[in-house]
Amino acid sequence: MIDFNGVSCRYKREYAGEGALPVTALDDVSFHIPRGSFIALVGRNGSGKSTAARCMNALQLPSGGTVLVDGADTSDDEMVLTIRQKAGMVFQNPDNQLVSSVVEDDVAFGPENLGLHPDEIRKRVDRAMKAAGIYDRRLDSPDELSGGQKQRVAIAGVLAMEPECIIFDEATAMLDPAGRSAVMEMIRRLRERGTTVVLITHFMEEAAEADEILILKEGKILSRGTPAEIFAVPDLISEAGLDLPAAVKIRNLLRQRGADIPDRVLDIKSLAEWIAGNCPENVPG
Amino acid sequence: MIRNITLGQYYQYDSVIHRLDPRLKIFGTFLYLVMLFFVKDLVGYGIAALCLSGVILVSRVPFRFILRGMRPIMFILAFTFLLNLLLLPGTVLWQAGPVTVTHEGLKQAVFITVRLLLLVFGASVLTYTTKPMSLTDGFERILSPLSKLGVRTHEIAMMMSIALRFIPTLVGETDKIMKAQLARGADFESGNLLRRARNMIPVLVPLFVNAFRIAQDLAMAMEARCYSGGRGRTRLHPMRYGMRDLAALMMLILFAVLIFVQSRGMLPLPMIWKI
Numbered sequence: 001m002i003d004f005n006g007v008s009c010r011y012k013r014e015y016a017g018e019g020a021l022p023v024t025a026l027d028d029v030s031f032h033i034p035r036g037s038f039i040a041l042v043g044r045n046g047s048g049k050s051t052a053a054r055c056m057n058a059l060q061l062p063s064g065g066t067v068l069v070d071g072a073d074t075s076d077d078e079m080v081l082t083i084r085q086k087a088g089m090v091f092q093n094p095d096n097q098l099v100s101s102v103v104e105d106d107v108a109f110g111p112e113n114l115g116l117h118p119d120e121i122r123k124r125v126d127r128a129m130k131a132a133g134i135y136d137r138r139l140d141s142p143d144e145l146s147g148g149q150k151q152r153v154a155i156a157g158v159l160a161m162e163p164e165c166i167i168f169d170e171a172t173a174m175l176d177p178a179g180r181s182a183v184m185e186m187i188r189r190l191r192e193r194g195t196t197v198v199l200i201t202h203f204m205e206e207a208a209e210a211d212e213i214l215i216l217k218e219g220k221i222l223s224r225g226t227p228a229e230i231f232a233v234p235d236l237i238s239e240a241g242l243d244l245p246a247a248v249k250i251r252n253l254l255r256q257r258g259a260d261i262p263d264r265v266l267d268i269k270s271l272a273e274w275i276a277g278n279c280p281e282n283v284p285g
Numbered sequence: 286m287i288r289n290i291t292l293g294q295y296y297q298y299d300s301v302i303h304r305l306d307p308r309l310k311i312f313g314t315f316l317y318l319v320m321l322f323f324v325k326d327l328v329g330y331g332i333a334a335l336c337l338s339g340v341i342l343v344s345r346v347p348f349r350f351i352l353r354g355m356r357p358i359m360f361i362l363a364f365t366f367l368l369n370l371l372l373l374p375g376t377v378l379w380q381a382g383p384v385t386v387t388h389e390g391l392k393q394a395v396f397i398t399v400r401l402l403l404l405v406f407g408a409s410v411l412t413y414t415t416k417p418m419s420l421t422d423g424f425e426r427i428l429s430p431l432s433k434l435g436v437r438t439h440e441i442a443m444m445m446s447i448a449l450r451f452i453p454t455l456v457g458e459t460d461k462i463m464k465a466q467l468a469r470g471a472d473f474e475s476g477n478l479l480r481r482a483r484n485m486i487p488v489l490v491p492l493f494v495n496a497f498r499i500a501q502d503l504a505m506a507m508e509a510r511c512y513s514g515g516r517g518r519t520r521l522h523p524m525r526y527g528m529r530d531l532a533a534l535m536m537l538i539l540f541a542v543l544i545f546v547q548s549r550g551m552l553p554l555p556m557i558w559k560i
Contacts, residue, residue: 059508081513089509091506095454096502097502099510101417109507113510115517121519143453157510
C-alpha cells in the first residue's frame with residue numbers, strides 16, 4: 001500500500017537564520033506497508049514520524065527518494081488528489097482540523113472536494129457518520145462536542161472519502177482516556193473492514209495492538225517487528241526514548257522473579273489471564 | 286469569563302421562511318431595504334411594517350428577539366431623533382427657552398426613526414432565519430458571476446465561513462491566555478483606557494501566534510482532504526429554487542409594487558405626513 005524508497009527529508013528550520021544547518025527529519029528511510037495491515041510508527045519527538053506521515057499524504061515531498069502510495073508517486077502532481085483520497089489523514093488537534101460549523105457539513109467536506117454527486121455525498125456522509133458513531137450529533141456544531149467526539153467527526157470526514165488507508169498522526173495525543181479508547185475502538189473496527197491503518201503514537205499500549213511496530217530514531221529506522229518481538233528486546237524501547245507498556249513492565253518484573261511468562265503477553269488482559277492460569281492458588285474463584 | 290457570548294443570532298426553527306433559499310432571502314432583504322427609501326409617508330411605512338410583521342409571524346421568531354435588534358442602535362436612534370426634532374427650521378409647534386420643536390422637525394424625526402427601525406428589524410429577520418453558513422453560501426452563489434471577472438468569490442466565501450467556524454475556538458483561546466496571564470499577575474481591570482489597552486498586549490501577541498498556528502494546521506487538514514479551491518467542487522446541499530421560492534418572489538414583487546405605487550400617491554389610500 002505504501003512504499004518508502006530511500007526517503008530523505010531535509011529542511012531549514014524556521015527562524016534559524018542564515019547559515020543554519022538544515023534539519024534532517026528523515027534519513028534514507030525505506031519500508032513497505034502491506035495492504036490491510038496495521039502498523040504503529042513510534043519514536044520520540046523529532047524522530048521524524050510526523051514527517052513520515054505527511055510524506056504518505058503528499059503534504060510534504062521528500063528531498064530524496066520516493067514515496068509510493070498504491071503505486072503512485074507522491075511527487076506526481078497529477079496523482080496528488082488520488083493519493084490524498086486513498087490515504088486519508090487524521091491529525092492531532094481535533095479543533096484545528098474541522099472546517100465547518102455543522103458536523104455533517106464537515107464530514108461532507110472531503111467528498112465535496114472530490115466533486116461527487118450530492119446524492120452520493122449524502123450516502124457516504126450518512127454511512128461515515130454511522131460508522132464513527134456520531135450520526136445523532138450530525139446537526140450539532142463541533143464546538144458542542146467533546147474532544148473524542150470531535151476526533152470521531154474528523155475520522156468520519158476521512159471515511160467519507162472511502163480511503164484504503166488511514167494515517168493517524170498522534171490522533172489520540174490530546175484526548176482524555178475515554179476519547180482515546182473511543183478512537184482506538186474505531187481503529188479496531190477499521191481493521192476488521194480491511195482498511196490499512198498507520199498509527200503514529202507516543203502510547204505504547206496503543207502500539208501494542210498493531211501487527212507491526214516501526215521505531216524511528218533521529219530520522220532512521222531503529223527497528224521493526226511485531227509488538228512481541230519489539231518488546232522482547234531489552235533496552236530497545238528505552239534507546240528509542242520511549243517507555244514500555246505497563247503490562248510488559250510488570251511482565252518483565254515478574255520474569256526477574258522467575259515467572260516464565262511468554263513474549264506474547266503484552267497487555268493487561270493477557271497478563272491477568274496468564275496469572276490466573278498459572279498461579280490459581282493466588283487468584284480467588 | 287467570555288465563554289458565553291453568542292455569535293450570530295440564528296433562531297432555530299423549521300418555518301417556511303427558514304426553508305427559503307438563502308439567495309432569495311438575501312435578495313428579498315436587499316429589495317426590502319431599497320424599497321424603504323422609496324416610502325414617502327406614514328401609510329407607506331405602515332404597509333412595510335405590516336408586511337414585515339407578516340413575515341416575522343410566519344417565521345415564528347418571537348417578536349422580543351426582533352426587538353432586541355434595537356438595543357445596539359438605541360443611542361443612534363435617540364441621537365438622530367433629537368437632532369432632527371430640535372434642529373430643523375420650520376413652523377414652530379412648541380417652544381421653551383432656546384428649545385424649539387418644529388412641525389417639519391417632528392415629521393423628519395419620526396420618519397428617520399421609523400425607517401432605521403424597519404431597516405434593522407428587516408435585516409435581523411434575515412439573520413434570525415438563515416444560518417451563518419447558508420448566508421455565506423448564498424452570498425457566494427449570488428456573487429459567483431463576478432468570478433468570471435477574476436473576483437475570487439469562492440475563496441472569499443470560504444474565508445467567511447471559516448472565520449465563523451473559528452470564532453468560538455479563538456474565544457476559548459483568548460480566555461485561556463487571559464487566565465494564564467492573570468495567573469502571572471496581569472491586570473486587565475484597572476487603569477484608564479490607554480493603560481487597559483496596553484495591558485491587553487500580553488494577550489493579543491500569543492493570541493495572534495496561536496491563530497497563525499491554527500491556520501497552518503487547518504490549511505494542512507484541508508489539503509489532506511483534497512481541497513484544491515472551488516473548481517470542480519460539489520455540495521452536499523445544492524441550492525435549488527423551489528415553488529416556495531417562486532411564491533416568495535411573487536410576494537416580494539407585490540410588496541415592491543405596493544410601496545412604489547403608494548409613494549406616487551396612486552393607491553386609494555390617504556397620504557399621511559407626506560414628505
